[in-house]
Amino acid sequence: MLELRPSCECCDADLPPDSLEAMICTFECTWCARCVEVCLARGCPNCGGDLQRRPVRPAAHLLVHPASARRVVQPGLHRA
Template identity: 65%
Template sequence: MLDLRPNCECCDKDLPPESTEAMICTFECTFCSDCTETVLHGACPNCGGNFTQRPIRPAAALLRNPASTKRVLKPQGCPAQEMAQ
């Protein structure tokens, strides 16, 4: 089951479970759509993989399986990725 992490690892923007701005890689690294496009250019800085929109867990399912409250943040920020040629 996905953790549904509560924030962007780059800018620390809140990404609640119902957010349509949350993007994840295959390892569930979580970033906002703005950082994935403008800073990371579609490549995860942790694993190099691509991103997809994080699914939204229905409210009823959140009662039984709540989202994570553990915030993950890169203290140095995210390094800008080279744009693909």
């Protein structure tokens, strides 16, 4: 099950579980769509992998399987 991290690792923007702006790689590194385009050249800087839109977990399932509250931020990565 996906962790659904709550923020962009680049700019720390909030990415709630229902966000259509959240992008992830196969290791669940999480980025906002803006940073993927502006800062990351459409690839994950951690693993070099492809980034895809993160699926939205239906609200009813969030009650039993909540999203993560752990924020991961990489200072200095944000360029714009």
